[in-house]
Ligand SMILES: Nc1ncnc2c1ncn2[C@@H]1O[C@H](COP(=O)(O)OP(=O)(O)O)[C@@H](O)[C@H]1O
């Protein structure tokens with residue numbers, strides 16, 4: 001385990017939770033995530049998690065179908081709460097305590113997020129699942145995870161997704177794209193690489209939060225990344 005990573009912020013893609021079905025929550029995928037997270041927690045790392053909502057609702061696609069954008073984004077933020085509750089349930093089922101925080105007060109669905117409460121929960125060995133994005137429309141959960149990672153003083157943001165790193169172009173669309181083993185924030189921004197939205201990358205850059213983009217859907221990869229195996233892309 002890399003000595004420098006005492007506390008991590010793990011970003012999970014909502015869409016990955018659907019495991020290729022596009023919509024909904026695949027329980028096998030959810031349970032695989034829970035097992036990986038528990039194993040890393042047992043090695044002593046403090047873990048905060050932000051999970052997306054794209055498997056349930058995205059504000060932008062709602063707007064393209066005629067929904068008011070702000071209401072659509074609020075629906076998307078609620079989708080992240082649903083995924084967070086599902087993940088906390090899967091973690092509790094394998095004996096790993098987890099606490100759901102919400103950006104907006106929704107007690108008793110979750111606890112209203114504050115930096116200090118999240119850090120306290122991690123100190124007790126619980127996984128802090130921070131839901132509801134930033135609480136504001138026109139942002140994404142990538143930006144929410146950059147924000148929460150900086151707030152809780154994580155040493156790294158691990159962006160677990162369905163591609164295995166940052167490529168010269170979207171590898172799902174361009175088969176000729178090649179992978180970076182590492183890349184600076186500035187180059188991600190100047191090349192307009194869309195693996196994360198620009199706001200999230202800029203926030204990490206301004207606050208010096210390194211990002212590792214890796215394939216979370218292969219069981220064991222979370223541990224591999226933390227052990228320093230070069231399986232993803234470091235953005236620094
Ligand atoms: N330059 C790039 N390198 C890697 N992935 C990219 C790049 N540009 C776009 N992507 C896309 O970004 C996605 C990862 O972002 P993520 O936030 O996990 O997905 P989602 O938008 O479904 O939540 C990948 O599925 C990939 O198709």
Ligand SMILES: O=c1ccn([C@@H]2O[C@H](COP(=O)(O)OP(=O)(O)O)[C@@H](O)[C@H]2O)c(=O)[nH]1
Pocket residue numbers: 012013014015051052053054055057058059060072073074075076077079080132133134135136137138139140141142144
């Ligand atoms: O701070 C935030 C975070 C998320 N969202 C909404 O929640 C949706 C789901 O989040 P995201 O698309 O980032 O999830 P992912 O792609 O990671 O599954 C987004 O489309 C937005 O509509 C938002 O409005 N503000």
